[in-house]
Amino acid sequence: MKDNLAQIPGRIKELREIMEISAMDMARDIAIPLETYAKYESGELDIPISALYNISAKLGVDATVLLTGEDPRMDTAAVCRSGKGxxxxxxxxxxxxxxxxxxxxxxxxxxxxxxxxxxxxxxxxxxxxxxxxxxxxxxxxxxxxxxxxxxxxxxxxxxxxxxxxxxxxxxxxxxxxxxxxxxxx
The missing domain is CATH 2.60.120.10 (Jelly Rolls)
Known part of the structure; x- marks a missing residue:
């Protein structure tokens, strides 16, 4: 998962740019300083889970997309086997x-x-x-x-x-x- 963790900032930046949202607008809308947001996106700072949820909501994607690069697939039930989350x-x-x-x-x-x-x-x-x-x-x-x-x-x-x-x-x-x-x- 460490590889996925390192890819999260890049996924955020790519989606933000595709949606044509400026870094300044993103920071404002999720209520954090622009400097802090820029460090999240560059990978200089770890992104707190609460900020990750706020970013995913602003981008209109599930947090799973930012974490794994894949969309969730299940809508009736999702089983998570021991050690497989x-x-x-x-x-x-x-x-x-x-x-x-x-x-x-x-x-x-x-x-x-x-x-x-x-x-x-x-x-x-x-x-x-x-x-x-x-x-x-x-x-x-x-x-x-x-x-x-x-x-x-x-x-x-x-x-x-x-x-x-x-x-x-x-x-x-x-x-x-x-x-x-x-x-x-």
Whole structure:
């Protein structure tokens, strides 16, 4: 997947240019500084998943197109076999696997997230909609705004994703399922 990850900025730039959207208009419409957007498109900065969703919405494509270069194909059911999802390392120590990448028109994004406590925690993010986290393995600290929740395997949290939030592993590697509501702009 690392090859696909390196190709995401190029896919974004190509689609943006095909649609005749200027970088300035794209940055404005997804509410980020032009300099930051330019670094996303050049590959100098990792693109946060929330920005990836906003970019894909502006381009009128599924986020899967940006991640894999292919359109989702399923519209009745999409099975994701163990270990077969689209896996992306978004930040050092924060890696996710898309579990429904091949379903067309999805409004929820289920992800299996792996956290490595040996790496620095990712900065808080915000995005539209709501988010649900279910801890599968280990202990995860979920920060939502100024509140911190320490969750163990079997625990869950549901929150407004418009509030700055972050997850980090506590006492060793951790794994959780997150379900993010998409398209709620």
């Amino acid at each position: 689209v896996r992306v390392e978004r930040y050092p120590g924060y890696e996710f696997t898309s579990l429904a990448y091949n379903f067309k028109g999805r409004t929820l994004e289920p992800l299996l997230v792996y956290l490595d406590p040996a790496k620095a925690a990712a900065a808080p993010v915000t995005h539209y909609g709501q988010e649900f986290n279910y801890i599968v393995e280990g202990t995860v600290k979920v920060t939502v705004g100024v509140r911190e929740y320490v969750l163990d395997a079997g625990d869950s949290v549901y929150f407004n994703a418009g509030i700055p939030h972050a997850q980090s592993a506590v006492k060793g590697p951790a794994k959780f399922i997150t379900i993010i509501q998409e398209g709620a702009h």
